[in-house]
Amino acid sequence: MNQQTLLTPVVRMEHISKHFPGVLANDQVSLELYPGQVLALLGENGAGKSTLMNMLVGLYRPDSGSIYIRGELADIQSPQDSMALGIGMIHQEFMLVGNMTVAENIILGLRDLPFVPKLDEIKTKITELSQRYNLQVDPDAVIHDLSVGEQQRVEILKLVYRGAEILILDEPTAVLTPGESRDLNKIIKKMLNEGKSAIFITHKMDEVIEFSHKVQVLRRGKTVNICDTKEVTPRDLANMMVGRDILFSLDRCPFNPGGVKLKVEHVTVNNPLGSRPFLDDVSLEIHQGEILGIAGVAGNGQSQLTEVITGLLPCSAGKIYIDNKEMSHATPLQIIRAGVSHIPSDRGAMGTVGDMSVGENLSMKKYRTKEISQGGIIKRSFMRAFADKLIKTFVIKTPDQNTCVKFLSGGNIQKTVLAREIDSCGGLLIAVYPSRGLDVGATEAVRQNLISQRDKGNAILLVSEELEELQMVADKIAVMFEGRIMGIKDVKETNTEELGLLMAGTTTVRRDA
Amino acid sequence: MRLAVVKRDTKSKSMAVLIPLISFIVSLILGAIVLLASKSSPLQAYSAMLKGAFGNARRFQYTIVEAIPLLMCGLGVGIAFRLKFWNIGAEGQYVWGAIGITWVMQFWKFLPTFMLLPIGLVVGMLLGAAWAGIPGFLKAQWSVDETLTTLMLNYVAIGFAEYLYINAWKAPYGNMGTPEFPEEAWLTQVWGKVHSGLFIALALVVILWFLLYKTRWGFELNMIGKNPRAARYQGVSIKTNIVLAMLISGAICGLAGSMNTAAIAHRLTKGVDSGYGFTGIIIAWMAGLHPFASILVAIVIAALKTGAESLQIAMKLPESMGEVLQGLVLLPLLAGTIFIEHRLKIIKQEAQ
Numbered sequence: 121m122n123q124q125t126l127l128t129p130v131v132r133m134e135h136i137s138k139h140f141p142g143v144l145a146n147d148q149v150s151l152e153l154y155p156g157q158v159l160a161l162l163g164e165n166g167a168g169k170s171t172l173m174n175m176l177v178g179l180y181r182p183d184s185g186s187i188y189i190r191g192e193l194a195d196i197q198s199p200q201d202s203m204a205l206g207i208g209m210i211h212q213e214f215m216l217v218g219n220m221t222v223a224e225n226i227i228l229g230l231r232d233l234p235f236v237p238k239l240d241e242i243k244t245k246i247t248e249l250s251q252r253y254n255l256q257v258d259p260d261a262v263i264h265d266l267s268v269g270e271q272q273r274v275e276i277l278k279l280v281y282r283g284a285e286i287l288i289l290d291e292p293t294a295v296l297t298p299g300e301s302r303d304l305n306k307i308i309k310k311m312l313n314e315g316k317s318a319i320f321i322t323h324k325m326d327e328v329i330e331f332s333h334k335v336q337v338l339r340r341g342k343t344v345n346i347c348d349t350k351e352v353t354p355r356d357l358a359n360m361m362v363g364r365d366i367l368f369s370l371d372r373c374p375f376n377p378g379g380v381k382l383k384v385e386h387v388t389v390n391n392p393l394g395s396r397p398f399l400d401d402v403s404l405e406i407h408q409g410e411i412l413g414i415a416g417v418a419g420n421g422q423s424q425l426t427e428v429i430t431g432l433l434p435c436s437a438g439k440i441y442i443d444n445k446e447m448s449h450a451t452p453l454q455i456i457r458a459g460v461s462h463i464p465s466d467r468g469a470m471g472t473v474g475d476m477s478v479g480e481n482l483s484m485k486k487y488r489t490k491e492i493s494q495g496g497i498i499k500r501s502f503m504r505a506f507a508d509k510l511i512k513t514f515v516i517k518t519p520d521q522n523t524c525v526k527f528l529s530g531g532n533i534q535k536t537v538l539a540r541e542i543d544s545c546g547g548l549l550i551a552v553y554p555s556r557g558l559d560v561g562a563t564e565a566v567r568q569n570l571i572s573q574r575d576k577g578n579a580i581l582l583v584s585e586e587l588e589e590l591q592m593v594a595d596k597i598a599v600m601f602e603g604r605i606m607g608i609k610d611v612k613e614t615n616t617e618e619l620g621l622l623m624a625g626t627t628t629v630r631r632d633a
Numbered sequence: 634m635r636l637a638v639v640k641r642d643t644k645s646k647s648m649a650v651l652i653p654l655i656s657f658i659v660s661l662i663l664g665a666i667v668l669l670a671s672k673s674s675p676l677q678a679y680s681a682m683l684k685g686a687f688g689n690a691r692r693f694q695y696t697i698v699e700a701i702p703l704l705m706c707g708l709g710v711g712i713a714f715r716l717k718f719w720n721i722g723a724e725g726q727y728v729w730g731a732i733g734i735t736w737v738m739q740f741w742k743f744l745p746t747f748m749l750l751p752i753g754l755v756v757g758m759l760l761g762a763a764w765a766g767i768p769g770f771l772k773a774q775w776s777v778d779e780t781l782t783t784l785m786l787n788y789v790a791i792g793f794a795e796y797l798y799i800n801a802w803k804a805p806y807g808n809m810g811t812p813e814f815p816e817e818a819w820l821t822q823v824w825g826k827v828h829s830g831l832f833i834a835l836a837l838v839v840i841l842w843f844l845l846y847k848t849r850w851g852f853e854l855n856m857i858g859k860n861p862r863a864a865r866y867q868g869v870s871i872k873t874n875i876v877l878a879m880l881i882s883g884a885i886c887g888l889a890g891s892m893n894t895a896a897i898a899h900r901l902t903k904g905v906d907s908g909y910g911f912t913g914i915i916i917a918w919m920a921g922l923h924p925f926a927s928i929l930v931a932i933v934i935a936a937l938k939t940g941a942e943s944l945q946i947a948m949k950l951p952e953s954m955g956e957v958l959q960g961l962v963l964l965p966l967l968a969g970t971i972f973i974e975h976r977l978k979i980i981k982q983e984a985q
Binding site: 432451453464469470475484487488496 | 848849852862863864867869
């Protein structure tokens with residue numbers, strides 16, 4: 121790749137700074153990206169990666185510094201401007217309209233569209249592009265009906281349809297299965313061969329090594345290191361990001377289960393719209409002081425399992441017991457009162473209220489207790505003290521506790537949910553993808569936290585897509601496939617191959633190309 | 634060059650004060666253009682309006698009297714709006730309040746006279762609550778769209794009131810309207826035309842502010858309004874709270890109706906559907922659903938109405954001109970609120 125240094129960089133950002141009230145999100149950050157290159161942008165939650173990229177696509181404007189595209193000074197004032205320069209971004213949360221088709225989504229917002237678009241021509245072009253890049257999607261499919269991986273393909277198609285040459289991917293694999301990640305890697309490689317280039321925001325070290333040519337590490341808004349990917353190991357990168365050594369194994373007490381905390385017996389949850397039930401005759405139990413991991417590709421009933429236990433989804437058949445008391449048809453409030461905490465998979469749509477403050481969000485479980493309210497009246501001073509304590513313990517990066525949660529970075533929103541739920545845990549903790557979107561340092565802290573809850577005698581149901589995480593943290597692993605439990609294995613007596621086979625349902629063939 | 638509206642990075646507090654002021658100036662200019670076009674002096678017209686609204690004690694009292702039901706309807710719909718429940722049925726709920734007190738005054742003869750007023754007010758409140766509870770229940774139980782149900786129920790209420798004062802409950806003399814309430818059961822006047830309902834309205838402001846900003850229930854309503862899924866996940870029942878908020882919303886609008894009837898008309902008659910419920914929607918919005926801010930907004934809107942009336946008399950302008958001016962004031966004020974959260978950006982012609 122040496123000849124590349126002779127070329128003009130496609131993107132050059134020089135001494136970019138950006139202030140938000142109370143935070144300096146970017147401090148004199150410079151960045152260069154050459155044609156055909158993948159640059160991995162690495163950093164802890166709130167290190168300023170997304171902010172930097174949002175300036176490149178015109179969502180924010182830098183306070184100072186300049187941006188050059190293909191050697192020319194660019195004044196990017198809006199996403200349309202950046203699109204015109206051939207820059208396209210795929211955000212963590214997809215920007216698709218759920219009840220419109222793939223083709224409609226792709227042309228949505230195009231400026232030079234005729235009043236009555238010729239949908240047939242558009243669909244032909246979409247089909248051509250999707251064949252060229254191996255992005256199989258049906259242009260007539262409605263977004264609702266697509267898997268997360270397919271939706272991401274639509275996002276990529278949207279960009280190539282608009283002629284994007286510079287792709288920015290914000291944690292693109294966070295929501296993908298391992299197979300889908302491999303596909304994505306192939307797609308990106310193909311695009312690079314055509315002279316496109318990409319910037320890749322991620323927390324996963326393996327992907328940095330696998331996908332990128334160059335790594336740039338940000339810490340607290342500043343660049344701390346830029347290096348060739350070939351010259352570094354994942355461990356080096358982790359240390360650069362956090363600025364200290366990271367533990368890759370965790371201390372834990374020996375497995376010493378107590379009484380049965382949660383018992384799920386032959387639970388079925390019907391799906392009013394589909395032929396296959398969400399949950400099909402699921403049985404499991406968790407003891408005090410035990411972590412039961414739920415493995416499986418997303419969308420195989422994991423979220424329905426957690427929602428039926430927490431009373432958010434009606435139970436069609438079967439029984440659920442908490443502390444030997446039947447709770448099959450309890451309301452969410454009764455479940456909370458029984459000491460159950462729940463870290464939901466969607467931190468924005470369910471876990472937090474974006475337009476309320478960090479302090480209020482942290483108090484959303486305990487506001488009913490004497491710690492925050494008295495006689496139905498909320499004591500603001502109690503709430504402030506309580507929130508300050510959690511912000512400190514869980515190292516939530518926020519200007520202050522009155523800031524709206526929606527202004528925090530994704531990882532810090534996740535930490536807000538974690539802090540609230542772990543703090544209020546009274547015996548059973550249900551954690552769905554608790555480390556999703558967190559950097560290595562914070563992931564380590566979450567895992568350590570789960571284990572210390574277990575050591576304290578709490579029962580934990582941990583849903584994760586990363587087998588590695590489950591093997592590190594859980595005592596037993598249950599594998600889910602198409603709403604059924606394929607098997608429950610003791611962590612010490614199983615291996616990745618066996619779990620992987622169960623995750624694939626053993627009877628079906630993977631659809632990987 | 635083009636203009637674009639973009640979201641501000643942070644909410645601007647100074648803008649929250651500045652923008653209504655600027656909007657108001659814009660509306661005065663717009664109004665001046667219309668007035669000039671109809672060959673009247675804008676300055677004279679505006680000073681006539683100002684005098685009409687606040688010029689002397691009598692006019693000022695009249696403005697306050699207008700502001701009382703407006704304030705209450707604004708408070709009422711504001712509670713439902715917090716839950717993003719679009720109660721546009723305040724008008725109907727107000728009318729039921731008026732029906733309720735008339736029913737008590739006219740037919741509950743077994744009550745001692747001094748009991749007629751308090752019980753009448755309460756019955757009006759309850760009927761308003763029940764009328765609002767119907768769309769609340771339909772929404773909670775079967776997700777029936779509340780904008781349609783609340784709107785349509787207005788016309789049912791208005792029609793029923795008409796049937797009562799023209800037919801069923803009509804006084805033996807005259808061609809419409811029920812008999813007048815006994816004078817001992819009227820709402821007392823405290824300062825000129827201003828009646829004691831003022832204290833009820835102001836007390837409600839304080840009570841609602843406390844409920845919404847200080848209590849656990851207010852916290853829950855806030856959660857539901859801003860993210861219902863998160864609220865449900867935190868154990869807050871959305872169904873119960875929708876019905877509850879609608880009952881309270883309807884009760885306040887109903888009380889506005891029964892109170893105003895006991896204070897002004899003293900009977901159920903034509904004009905009971907005078908639009909307070911609809912104007913209340915504007916008040917709730919302009920006040921940002923804040924109870925204290927609603928007081929100020931209600932007075933401004935009431936002043937516009939009373940001012941426009943005297944404009945007709947002083948300037949010999951047609952009645953419709955007053956309405957045009959009211960509309961011209963409201964439009965920039967409502968449109969201006971967008972700039973509290975957004976700003977205008979000038980985009981130069983694309984380079985190259």
